[in-house]
Amino acid sequence: MPTTRHGAKLESQGHRISSLTPxxxxxxxxxxxxxxxxxxxxxxxADFMDVLYCQIxxxxxxxxxxRDEMLFRNRDVTDSVEELHLxxxxxxxxxxxxxxxxxxxxxxxxxxxxxxSQRVAETLINSGVQVTPDDFSxxxxxxxxxxxxxxxxxxxxxxxxxxxxxSCGRKVAYFGAKGYNYGNVNHPPxxxxxxxxxxxxxxxxxxVDPNFNKDDFSxxxxxxxxxxxxxxxxxxxxxxxxxxxxxxxxxxxxxxxIEFVRRTGVLQEFRVPLHNGQLFSMTAKSQSDWxxxxxxxxxxxxxxxxxxxxHIVDPPAKSPAPPMLTSAPKPGRKQKILFLTDSxxxxxxxxxxxxxxxxxxxxxxxxxxxxxPKFEPDFINSQIVLLSLGINDLSTCSPGRPQxxxxxxxxxxxxxxxxxxxxxxxxxxxxxxxxxxRHSWLNSEIDTYNQVMYLxxxxxxxxxxxxxxxxITRHGIARRIDFVLDRYDGRGTHLTLDAKKIVARxxxxxxxxxxxxxxSQMMKMYYRNT
Ligand SMILES: O=C(O)CCC(=O)C(=O)O
Ligand SMILES: [Fe+2]
Numbered sequence: 292m293p294t295t296r297h298g299a300k301l302e303s304q305g306h307r308i309s310s311l312t313p314x315x316x317x318x319x320x321x322x323x324x325x326x327x328x329x330x331x332x333x334x335x336x337a338d339f340m341d342v343l344y345c346q347i348x349x350x351x352x353x354x355x356x357x358r359d360e361m362l363f364r365n366r367d368v369t370d371s372v373e374e375l376h377l378x379x380x381x382x383x384x385x386x387x388x389x390x391x392x393x394x395x396x397x398x399x400x401x402x403x404x405x406x407x408s409q410r411v412a413e414t415l416i417n418s419g420v421q422v423t424p425d426d427f428s429x430x431x432x433x434x435x436x437x438x439x440x441x442x443x444x445x446x447x448x449x450x451x452x453x454x455x456x457x458s459c460g461r462k463v464a465y466f467g468a469k470g471y472n473y474g475n476v477n478h479p480p481x482x483x484x485x486x487x488x489x490x491x492x493x494x495x496x497x498x499v500d501p502n503f504n505k506d507d508f509s510x511x512x513x514x515x516x517x518x519x520x521x522x523x524x525x526x527x528x529x530x531x532x533x534x535x536x537x538x539x540x541x542x543x544x545x546x547x548x549i550e551f552v553r554r555t556g557v558l559q560e561f562r563v564p565l566h567n568g569q570l571f572s573m574t575a576k577s578q579s580d581w582x583x584x585x586x587x588x589x590x591x592x593x594x595x596x597x598x599x600x601x602h603i604v605d606p607p608a609k610s611p612a613p614p615m616l617t618s619a620p621k622p623g624r625k626q627k628i629l630f631l632t633d634s635x636x637x638x639x640x641x642x643x644x645x646x647x648x649x650x651x652x653x654x655x656x657x658x659x660x661x662x663x664p665k666f667e668p669d670f671i672n673s674q675i676v677l678l679s680l681g682i683n684d685l686s687t688c689s690p691g692r693p694q695x696x697x698x699x700x701x702x703x704x705x706x707x708x709x710x711x712x713x714x715x716x717x718x719x720x721x722x723x724x725x726x727x728x729r730h731s732w733l734n735s736e737i738d739t740y741n742q743v744m745y746l747x748x749x750x751x752x753x754x755x756x757x758x759x760x761x762x763i764t765r766h767g768i769a770r771r772i773d774f775v776l777d778r779y780d781g782r783g784t785h786l787t788l789d790a791k792k793i794v795a796r797x798x799x800x801x802x803x804x805x806x807x808x809x810x811s812q813m814m815k816m817y818y819r820n821t
Contacts, residue, residue, distance in 0.1 A: 319344050352637075359638035362788050363795075391451045398437055398446040407432070411449065460520030467509025469603040473529050483510065492541060492598055499570065500537070503600070507533075511599045515547065518591025524552065524584040527573070527601065536602035538573045542566065545593035551581045554800070562586070565597075579804060626650045626674040628802055631657040631666055635726065635786060636679045639795050647802045650674065658683045660704055670715045675802050677757075679723035685736050686728070697739030705747040712751045719753050719805045723798065724760035726786070729776060757801045759794040766793055 319340070328334040393411060408430060434447035465471060465478035466489075472478065483489055483505050492510075496503045513522070527538050542565040549571075553559040565571055573583070628650050632639070637656055644652035655666060660680055670676055684700050695703065704722070712720055724741045727734045741760055748756035768774035768789050777785040786794070 315344070315347060356638045356640075359788065359791065360640040360642075363640050363643065363792070366792065392433075393449040393451065396446060396449060397444070398432065402432075404431070407449070411451065459523060460516060461522060462514040462516070464512045465509065466512070467603055468506050469509065469531070469605065471509055471511070471529070471531055471601070471603055473525075473527075478509075478511070495541075495570075496539065496600060500539070507602050508600045509603045511601075513597045513599065515545075515585070515595045515597075517594060518545070518547070518588030521587045522585040524550075524582040526554065526578040526582050528575075528578040531603050531606050532575075532578075533602035533604045534575055536575065538578070539600040540565065540571045540573075541598040541600075542569050542571070542595060543597075544595040545591055547588070547591075547595050548586045550584050550586055551577070552584075553581055554579075554804075565595075626806070627669075627672055628652040628675040628677060629666065629669050629673040630654040630677045630679070630798075631663065632677075632679040633658050633681075633683055635682060636723075636791065636794060636798075639791060639798070643795050643799055644802060646799055647806045650802065650806055660684050660700070660707070663707065667711070670711060670718055673718055675719050675721060675805055676711075676715075677721045677723070677798060677802065679798070681725040681740060682728070682737075685725070685740065686730075686733055697736035697741075698743065700736075701740045701743035701747070705744065708747075708754055709751065712753050716753060719755065721755050721757050721798070721801050721805070722748065723757045723794070726760050726763060726790075726794070727775075729772065755801060755805070757797055759797040762793055762797045763790055768793070 322337075322340060328337045393414075396410065396414065411430060430449055430451040432447045432449055437447070438445045463478075466481050466483040467478075468480055470477070470479045483493070489510075493503075493505055496508070515521070532538070544567060546564050546566045548562050548564050550562045551560060563571070577583075626649060628644055628647065630639075630641070630644070630652050632654060633656070637654070639654070641652040641654050644650060653669075657663060657666065657678075657680055661684075663678070663680070681700060681704070684695050685697065686694070708720055708722065711718075722744060724744070725737045727737060737760075741756075741758070745756045745758065748754045763769055763775060768787075773787075775787060775790045777787055
């Protein structure tokens with residue numbers, strides 16, 4: 292590889308481009324601590340050096356940010372291409388396998404897709420099949436023109452893809468004093484049937500849960516005729532379900548397997564078989580943190596019936612102007628996520644937060660916790676304030692002695708967050724854990740800080756501790772410190788792109804769960820009672 296003379300010189304002195312800034316800092320410090328400029332010329336050289344130094348630093352920051360943004364975007368594009376590829380493979384398999392071909396249906400000049408569906412449906416209905424034209428919305432002719440074979444006109448055949456029915460083969464009945472809606476499905480209120488089976492089941496439910504009563508709890512009865520009927524991955528987290536409601540499922544018939552997959556952070560999944568006569572319960576937390584799915588078992592011929600009970604409440608009324616120090620978001624305006632971060636995550640692109648529906652992220656640089664009050668005027672207009680700080684408050688130039696201990700920092704931060712959370716009750720404060728460095732003395736302070744903050748956040752309804760440190764330690768990259776911390780950064784407080792991506796995913800997921808949850812409702816309840 293050709294090397295310029297200048298490049299060779301830099302290499303030989305051990306100066307890599309990536310280490311230029313520490314060198315520059317060092318040179319600048321030396322320059323500033325040298326003799327004071329005497330002449331006008333020396334003064335203007337000193338001013339010139341100041342300007343150059345600031346501009347180089349700014350450019351370097353900008354460069355790091357642009358590089359990360361580009362890498363994040365690249366990864367996004369790769370992910371989308373992979374997803375598209377998978378969906379093409381799926382579509383191909385599906386178009387080869389799950390289709391019906393109809394031959395011999397003549398093709399009039401005036402044929403359109405809609406009247407073709409109509410005619411196919413009519414033909415099938417005449418032969419005793421129960422269908423409607425809507426069942427064939429994507430059918431098509433295999434060719435445009437009729438062919439003539441030995442004097443006979445042969446119309447092009449028709450392919451009918453068998454579309455997965457939205458209920459995935461399930462049949463449901465709903466009973467309860469209040470209606471229940473999810474997705475496009477709308478179950479109106481309906482009296483429980485006064486029959487032996489239902490009465491016995493209700494009786495059993497009261498034995499199990501003393502709070503159970505059929506005025507509050509609704510029952511969704513689902514029939515899965517065989518193993519091909521499923522319920523796809525979902526969480527029962529509609530705001531019509533009481534925030535503390537357990538979801539009870541009573542199973543009869545064939546054993547089916549329910550699979551849980553964690554919704555955020557590191558991928559975790561597990562399966563539970565649901566046997567005949569078994570009662571299974573899920574907590575609200577298992578809905579917010581996990582999705583569940585009844586797995587497809589094409590070779591299972593037997594039916595299963597489940598009775599699912601949920602405590603249904605009236606959906607929260609559209610709130611009037613929120614109380615206290617809050618300003619209602621203007622209609623049509625996106626809500627704000629204020630992201631205060633030190634340099635560890637400063638290059639996290641704001642666009643990643645576009646995944647939080649109806650929100651936009653404004654990122655601001657903040658090195659020390661002591662600087663947080665500068666941004667207080669913005670809290671009132673932010674739905675989420677995300678704080679990723681702390682390492683600069685702990686670390687110090689003389690190893691072994693932090694500026695503040697982990698415990699001191701946690702006490703100080705929690706004191707301030709406590710008052711912010713009370714003052715800005717409609718704002719959710721997310722505080723990110725501090726990540727490990729290359730220094731064990733510092734890491735033990737970090738652990739203390741993280742533990743105290745984790746416990747503290749549990750007691751404040753609009754404060755959440757985002758444990759991105761644990762997300763990293765559970766990830767494969769934790770095998771080697773160089774996979775997590777930037778190798779060229781001796782201080783060990785800068786992350787590799789992989790680590791940044793893991794943390795960013797945690798932060799975005801935490802914002803997503805707050806943006807969609809009924810937490811603000813719970814916060815109001817909490818503050819009303821305190
Ligand atoms: O049938 C089951 O066991 C699960 C049903 C379910 O997840 C639901 O109704 O939300
Ligand atoms: Fe469910």
